[in-house]
Amino acid sequence: MSELMDDLRWRGLVYQETDADGLADIIEKEKISLYCGVDPTADSMHIGHLLPFLTLRRFQNHGHRPIVLVGGATGLIGDPSGKKEERKLQTLEQVEKNVQGLKKQLEQIFDFSGENGALLTNNFEWVGSMDLITFLRDYGKHIGVNYMLAKDIVSSRLESGISFTEFTYTILQAIDFYQLYENWNCKLQIGGSDQWGNITTGLEMIRKIAGEGAKAYGMTIPLVTKADGTKFGKTESGAIWLDPVKTTPYEFYQFWMNTADADVVKYLKLFTFLDRTAIEELEQSVQSEPHLRKAQRTLAEEMTRLIHGEKALQQAIRITEALFSGNIAALNADEIEQGLKDVPTHVHKEGEETGLVEILVKAKISPSKRQAREDIQNGAISINGERITDLHYVLEDKDKLGGKFTVIRRGKKKYHLIQYQ
Structure with missing residues (x-):
């Protein structure tokens, strides 16, 4: 077994393979191109998208060339995988905006320089201009309906219903694999475990068009789970x-x-x-x-x-x-905004009372003036990390961090943000 495959197995990154021995042999003997794709269903990826791309990067670290595919075309259709109903179709403008967002994030993960620098592609380049006759004659002809019905991604939707649009998604992704195989000598597609059906359809397309001797492989990565059974990410x-x-x-x-x-x-x-x-x-x-x-x-x-x-x-x-x-004063306004993004925030307008007791009540930090006074006297109130025990304390410009915020803490952990307008 190759060093790379041994490492992937030790890490728990291999779930399914179409030809384990063949894949191990080819990556041991030569440097291959391989790809993973993502559809631009949003203008950002989340950590649930990360694992296949990080695995692709491991191949790059071992000298192989990653092809990162953003689905500008397939994103207009919608992958039925794991969905119980039809996706809402996006506009071309929205998809293009999403594509730009994803490209920026992918460029953070991969090295695009050097001999095995990553290649960023968009399947709209070959699918966007394809006419219907070409789609049916050159590609659709090679994938049987019975073959598609047997795929989990399709069969799981037959009861609830699946449109012809989403039914053809797996063929579109198969076209991607064939195009990358033919034009960039791409030998391997990797993806999450829900992509097994799409990956194997791509291999079928390559076999039918390029011939029985075509060498291409597929590999999926397991779904990430947490020990307590809750969903990761x-x-x-x-x-x-x-x-x-x-x-x-x-x-x-x-x-x-x-x-x-x-x-x-x-x-x-x-x-x-x-x-x-x-x-x-x-x-x-x-x-x-x-x-x-x-x-x-x-x-x-x-x-x-x-x-x-x-x-x-x-x-x-x-x-x-x-x-x-508790050293809040060490933070700038941007850091306060990040760190206290989800804490209760009170907007203080110019001209309003700045006495601490009044602000504690108005910001609902203390339920009443009496309780506010008790909190101050008991040392339960801190402003920007500094405990305040003066009942007559008035907030001034020096208490405005970055000119924008005052951080008030009641007790040990209850943070509140005063934002100035």
Whole structure:
């Protein structure tokens, strides 16, 4: 077995293969091109999209050439995989906007320079201009209806109903694999476990058009699950996006930091590029000194650096440390906005009362003036990390961090944000 395939299996990244021996042999003997695709159903990917692309990057690290395909055409149709009903069709303008968003994120993951630099493609290049007759005669002719009906992606929808549009999706993806095989000598497609049917249809298309001697392969990656049975990548606030506006780098960092001990070693294997020795050392740390959370910190740092860069990682660490220590004044306005994005916020308008007691009541930090006074006297109120016990304290410009915010904490953990207008 090749070193690469051995590593992929150790990490738990191999779920299904069309020809395990053939694939291991070809990647041992030559440097191949291989691809993975994503449809632009949104203007950002979320962490559920990451694993196939990170696996593609592992191939690149071993000298193979990754082809990253953004489905500008298939995104206009909609993949029926895992869906119980028809997707809402998107406009061409929306798909193009989404394509640009995804390209930016993919460029963060792959190296596009050098001899095996990644190639970014869009299937709209060959599907967008294809006429119906060409689609039916050159491609549709090679894929039987019975063959398609046997696919899980189609059969699972027969009872609830599937349109001809989505029924043909698997043929469109098969065309992608054939086009990349023919024009870029692409020998392998990888994807999530839900893409097995689409991948094997592509291999069927290649076999029918290029002949029985055509050498192409398919591989899927397992669905990521959590030890407690809940869905990976989802939080109370929703999906964890790669777009820093939808999910801030601090929130992204915290997601990985909050990984359970039962899951962290598995995630280090699946998502990071740390070698076996480093991961095994962290595994030992989880067992012998779990309170230090070294594995979680390493996971959070590796993933945030990969997706958002070193500067955003350092900012996320700074926010984390400031919130933990209570040293809020060390943060700038942007960092406060990231770190306290989801805390209760009160908008304070110019000319309104700035006495601390009045603000505590108006911002609903304390339920009454009497309680507000008690909170202040008891030392339960901190402004920008500094405890205030003066009942007559008035908020001034010096209390406005970055000229925009004042952070009030009641007790040990209840943060509130005062935003000035």
